[in-house]
Amino acid sequence: MARRRQIFEGKGKVLFEGPEPGTLVQYFKDDASAFNRRKSGIITGKGVINNRISEFLMTKLNDIGVPTHFVRRLNMREQLVREVEIIPIQVVVRNVIAGSLADRFGMTEGTPLPRSIVEYFHKSDELNNPMITEEHITAFGWASPQDLDEIMSLALRINDFMCGLFLGIGIRLVDFKLEFGRLWEEDQVRIILADEISPDSCRLWDMETNEKLDKDRFRHDLGRVEDAYQEVARRLGILPESGPGDLKGPDVMQ
Numbered sequence: 001m002a003r004r005r006q007i008f009e010g011k012g013k014v015l016f017e018g019p020e021p022g023t024l025v026q027y028f029k030d031d032a033s034a035f036n037r038r039k040s041g042i043i044t045g046k047g048v049i050n051n052r053i054s055e056f057l058m059t060k061l062n063d064i065g066v067p068t069h070f071v072r073r074l075n076m077r078e079q080l081v082r083e084v085e086i087i088p089i090q091v092v093v094r095n096v097i098a099g100s101l102a103d104r105f106g107m108t109e110g111t112p113l114p115r116s117i118v119e120y121f122h123k124s125d126e127l128n129n130p131m132i133t134e135e136h137i138t139a140f141g142w143a144s145p146q147d148l149d150e151i152m153s154l155a156l157r158i159n160d161f162m163c164g165l166f167l168g169i170g171i172r173l174v175d176f177k178l179e180f181g182r183l184w185e186e187d188q189v190r191i192i193l194a195d196e197i198s199p200d201s202c203r204l205w206d207m208e209t210n211e212k213l214d215k216d217r218f219r220h221d222l223g224r225v226e227d228a229y230q231e232v233a234r235r236l237g238i239l240p241e242s243g244p245g246d247l248k249g250p251d252v253m254q
């Protein structure tokens with residue numbers, strides 16, 4: 001890790017300067033935090049699993065034409081990504097009532113929504129990621145109405161695709177958070193998917209038992225946190241039956 005210049009350290013990842021201009025190396029840590037860092041801990045092996053899960057999902061999204069920052073996985077904990085200017089918005093897509101939506105409206109967690117809801121939050125830990133509307137986003141110059149159309153359409157396509165993918169492995173995609181960035185190519189700017197998609201940023205429930213297979217196990221001390229992350233990877237076919245100790249080979253197992 002010392003060989004590269006560190007650009008940024010976040011809660012779950014570190015960004016390093018990449019091997020060529022316009023690239024970054026994204027390193028996945030085992031550190032976990034919740035409630036805006038008021039709770040923190042370690043989920044052993046999480047970084048390795050999230051690196052794989054995010055690689056898997058971003059590759060599939062790339063395949064269906066969703067532009068992402070993912071280039072390739074470098075090793076157990078690192079992936080090469082394209083450097084983008086992060087748009088300071090967290091885009092949350094919800095299919096089932098849970099988390100802050102349930103709290104805000106006093107609604108029962110687990111109720112399916114008649115249609116998917118997209119919410120925006122300003123990406124700012126200092127301000128505790130306040131919820132925002134399109135009005136704030138355009139008035140404060142974070143994104144134009146055209147950018148927002150593009151973000152909304154990408155978010156819904158990603159949701160449709162991921163709902164189907166998880167349904168196929170017996171998992172309900174309750175909600176998830178996305179981040180987008182701007183990529184300059186010659187004199188054109190494109191909006192592409194950035195950050196990660198993993199059980200840190202998604203709520204994933206077993207279809208039959210409603211067991212939580214995501215970071216809520218850590219947030220609410222539900223136990224078997226490591227098992228939940230491994231179970232998602234195992235069902236996606238990217239973790240051998242015998243566990244993460246076997247994740248040594250260079251080939252993605254699919």
Ligand code: UDP
Nearest residue numbers: 092098099100101175176177200201202203
């Ligand atoms: N989420 C995230 N990072 C955040 C806030 C939320 O990845 O800083 C994810 C979270 O894991 C969940 C979805 O976004 O899948 C919706 O989160 P919610 O608004 O319910 O907030 P929470 O109660 O999880 O903080």
